[in-house]
Amino acid sequence: MKALFKTLFGDWRTLTVVGASLAVIWPLLQSNWAAEAGYALPLCLLAGAAWLARH
Numbered sequence: 001m002k003a004l005f006k007t008l009f010g011d012w013r014t015l016t017v018v019g020a021s022l023a024v025i026w027p028l029l030q031s032n033w034a035a036e037a038g039y040a041l042p043l044c045l046l047a048g049a050a051w052l053a054r055h
Helices: 003-007 012-029 034-054
Strands: none
Touching: 003 012
16 A cells, blocks of 8 residues: 555655645745746746655
């Protein structure tokens, strides 16, 4: 069962990157800056991928 959860969700670091990206994007989508979310999400995911690569 542990292998299934690891396959579906990854580890806690992957979930942290996804959660942090959503925490940045969600308020942008609810504000007048919704158009900027398209630029912010790739940057968040790129920064998260760089952080994951170092760990």
